[in-house]
Amino acid sequence: MRTSRLRLPALRTPLTVALAAILLAFVVAPFAHAAPPKRIVALTPFSANTLAGLGVRPLAIGQTLGGKHRFASNLRGVKALTLSHPNGPNMEELALLDPQLVLSSPTWAKGAKTMRDLDIKVVDADPENVADAVEQTKRIGRLVGKADGAATLAKRLKRQVAAARRGVRKRPRTLVVLGVGRTPFVMLPNSWGGDIVDKAGARLVTGGVTSRSGFARISDETILEANPDVIIAIPHANASDIPAVAKFLRSNPAWKDSKAVRNGRLHVSTDNSLLQANTDVADVIRKVRRAYLKN
């Protein structure tokens, strides 16, 4: 008994220190893990430009084959990873970069699975619509430890979009068409391009169709019946094939009697601003208003 009484105080100090150390480890460990990643790969133009806006230089950015994505000037010189289906980047090239974080999109879901198997953190951060662009900006900021900067960027984006939408005088009935080969699909409000054109003040012609994909093949009869004021056609093809698809869409005989074609208001958008989300949302809305909707 005496011995144990003597030992207890002696034991108490190291025991307390050990317990305190364990507790401290539990408290500190999450923060240690939460250190913002330094080695980042941005596979989408939106995430690359958001990083650039936050002053973060990624290890590499994604570039689709023949793509003409609009990148910020301070991303010049950053390694470009060629993206192709089904994985997106070449996994060997990506593994060689040893990234901590990859900002991806659902398009590269198959590759994301492999990246996770390689112990790389992968986050889909490509907005589906204009409102989501604001949210994804904040999300990217939180992921890279620049939450305050991202909040400022998001506020600015919101303000710019509101300014770009201001003063709409006319709301023309507009058909937005995605041309895949020779088959046109109508872009609905839940597609990136449909949402942009809607925000630019158009009334979208959809034939009453809804689709989870944001696209639908609707009958030319329905289009003629709806008789849109404006048709915006967006070719979806390799860069080298776009002129041919654009030419076909411009001369589509099914639409020749529509109000839009008769009034010379069938426009072909040959850049990818209505297909691929980017940070210049307000500029794209302004361009749609100025060049296509004239409102």
Add this chain to the structure above:
Amino acid sequence: MPVIVRRTAVVVGLAAAAVAGVAASLAFGAVDIPLRTVIDALTGAADPGPLRQIVLDLRLPRTVEAVAVGAGLGIAGALLQGALGNPLASPDVIGVTGGAGFGAVLILIVLPGSIALLPVGALFFGLLAAALVFAIAWAGPNAGGVGRLILAGIAVAALFGAGTTSILVAYPDRVQSALFFIAGGLTSDGWSDLEVVWPYFAVGFALAIGLARPLDRLALGDDVAASLGARPRLVRLVAGIGAALLAAAAASLAGLLGFLGLVVPHAVRLASGTSSHTFVVPVSALGGSALLLAGDTLARTVKAPIELPVGPFMVVIGVPLFLFLLRRAI
């Protein structure tokens, strides 16, 4: 040339091609890795780091997949051609390819958030299609007959083909993500997909081993085979199940590569001068593996870092060889 010499030459040639294919598949890729580092990584002597990871987590599982898929499709074709007594038989005939294509496109396009289910989806629908074909073929008059099985296969393949096309039409912006699977090709997916499908390969290979002699009896005709103690309809059913397991597992890893299952067993028969299944089944496995390893290595290095579908490359390699053998044989 005596048959035994021809057979030996075919086995030695294909074995050498397969070994060379494995070596090339491990040594070449989008990133140049010194051969010494590749060997060190394989023997556990390499330092941890990206190069070791590329060899062990990307190239090695892909090489194993190429061997398994090539062997699986070669055997599936040999089993079906033997069981149906039809030189045009391939995994397409029993609906597996159509079903697997539907399952994969469903996950890739409609449920991209559940991409981890891709091999399971392809495998499930591939086997479901085959089960439907067998259920139709083994019901009603002339149950288990070759004609009934082939017609049921055509109908079920058309059904799943229509489903696949409907999905592609409904999601035009996502079609690209499915084209690679439809064209057929391996991807660097690590070990996770193989962990899902290896039991199906194992059962398929085991059935194939047991079926070689019964299929030789079946080649004499149903009546003669029955008089020798074989049960032709049962043999046909088990061969169909084995082929379905192998073809569905192969499709879940490498997409739709039906050409391989059709051509490789023919090439083996034409080159060796024998139709004995005890020879054709295992050697088709060797030939399928060698062809797919060569095609896949070309597909991922010729335009690196872009990876091309392997289907067209296998056709480029396989068709001239096949036509040469065909010209000599006829």
